Amino acid sequence: MAKICQLHADLHYFLCIEPVDMRKQFRGLQGLISEYYNRYLTQDEAFIFIGKTRTTAKILHRESNGLTLYVRKLSEGRFQIPQLNEDKRTCNLDYKNFVCLILGEKCVGE
16 A cells, blocks of 8 residues: 655755745646746655745645645744755755754754
């Protein structure tokens, strides 16, 4: 039996810095991946999108035979944006920093 919720340390996590309309779903977020990264979502990646108010995040991940979309809404505080890549629009995260981000905590090394 396959596992669900397969966000783990072996994935590559990418954070899109530009605020995203949180009404976007699978196709809209895939379009942003294509636009920002000029690539197709693979099984070893997860893309994180933050809303304009920085209280809602969506994570898009390709699992075995489909896409999974996770939504996280903070009841207090805002998501802390870590250091950006050179393009000033994206950020690569390791698993530890991904967890800190999703919990609304300041990322390690900041």
